[in-house]
Amino acid sequence: MRTVFDGHNDVLSKLWAAGDRTGAAFFNGTDGDLDLAKCRAGGFAGGFFAVWVPGDPATAPDPMATYRAFEPVDPVMARQVTLEMAAILHRMSADRPDAIRLCRSAADIEAARTAGAIAALLHIEGCEGIGPDLDELYLYHAAGLRSLGPVWSRDNIFGHGVPFDFPASPDTGPGLTAAGQQLLSACNRLRILFDLSHLNEAGFWDVAKLTDAPLVATHSAAHALTPATRNLTDRQLDAIAESKGLVGLNFGVAFLREDGVKTADTGPEVMLRHIDHLIARLGEGGVALGSDFDGTMIPRFIGSAAGLPRLTQAMEQAGYGADLIARLCWGNWLDVLRRTIG
Template sequence: MTDIPVFDGHNDLLSCLWEDGDFSARGFFEGREGHIDLARARAGGLAGGFFAVWPPYDAKTAPDPKARERVFPPADVDVARRATLEQAAILARMSRDWPDAIRICTTTSDIRAARADGAIAAILHIEGCEGISADLTELYLYHAAGLRSLGPVWSRSNVFGHGVPFLHGTSPDTGPGLTEAGQRLVRECDRLGILCDLSHLNEQGFWDVARISARPLVATHSAAHAICPSTRNLTDRQLDAMAERGGLVGLNFGTGFLRPDGVKNPDTGLDVLIRHLDHLIGRLGEDGVALGSDFDGTTVPAALAGADRLPALIEAMRKADFGERLIRRIAWDNWEHLLERVIG
């Protein structure tokens, strides 16, 4: 147990519950395989975070995981709409039926109240907007249901833009950026107070958002391209642009985005996370770095194989002489302050 609470920039719990057919989220409350359940969250100090809705890909058309160029085909829109609705409904039911354990938050005042009450403060996030039409009809419905963060694309193309494929040893500049519909989506997110996540956008999409949006530039779960040259990571030029806008990066725990060799290997030490944090702090400043685990969505170091292991990362930061004030910023305060500027 840690005395420092953690606000996490990304987890895929909802899509895992959905894929398991656990629409009541029984596994979250009673225990489940994977990285997050209620007991482990409480044990590790996970007191808030972004809960992602993610439309799945068709396993029959997915690229070979061992292929160097992992390019995912577009999602089936009908499946994506159903998955988006049903996964968002899982979180809505959790928040309605167990508000003492977890609750959807739409403002930073809600986040502070949930933390004071001992409930997990959940931000509803959509990762890949295949479940939203080009005319944005569904966006307003999800906003009314609590949506306060979205990534226009996952690592595939859709009506809004082009996501980066999972490549190693190359630039995130992998193709065209936002479509006209994507540009409208970003503008409407600005107007509604919805965070626009840069994590899966390619570089051209990143610069499109930087040009269109007046909000801070945010990547909820990414890492430093200078250390691990994955297309999913951010170059120093991108990080510098984010710093100029008072932006923030939540550090992804995925070993394939951390290790210089890009290998998904749980036998990876926490020192590589410290290297990324040091680099990000050097580019973004102490206010621009937070955590974005990608729990339940990727291969993480064995030392962080569950939300209950978060104190190990806190201790690793202490051993690296980060200092208590900086650790608290990275673990919680920076997300809270960023969200206050975006969602209110």
């Protein structure tokens, strides 16, 4: 069974929404994609654990709609929720270091793997919980934050997130704000990975111009194959390749299928088609996995983290060599993290 390091999951949001502030359900079993038993069954040995602030359910669009735009969230509420979700991961790591460890570096990730614990990298997806003075950024960095995406698919003080749409371009509005540029500069100084997933195309090019760090999209796919706003154009992929960056393949079916339909009846060949395209643009060292477990509809053949071996088996059957599979599942993430967070 292959060991997997994954670019994105939303299990902290799921635990928080259930009122589980200690993460007990992660250890005892959940009805979602990710818990300790499923991770161990599928070889899930680490990944980016995202903090994501939900919006008002009353204003949320139909989750099955093709076009979905989201209202901004209240920053006061967002600061409180961000704190509470980050605290869940800290409690889980403190209470069960044998099972999960909060990691601050690539070396920490490797040490957790050696010890048989899940390596958890704290990530913030959409920075509504960080104010324009960036005070919270420095506090969260001290508390282990090593990756963030400035926006989710809604606007905030830092930039403009893409609405969900198909077929459509990711060029949906203006780029980073002045506050967003200051956030990027601070992340570069602190060695916090700046995630390009959910950022619109103008924001992507602003980041590309303003940073020397590898360009990374933790959970995205290829726009050339599935023209959804959340996916990356070939021109964007070429810029990521030039920076020696990385794309983690999103498992969300609506971002993978040619027809953009949101159905779990999506086979491995659809995922492999995206992996092949990403490798063609980024090289074998520029592609990894970014499942979005507990945050999107994933293919039924995978089902949960326990089903990850079915994806790697499909890679083997498609003729992927053992070394390439190892890089896609673990090595490429560790390589880019050594060059970003240290």
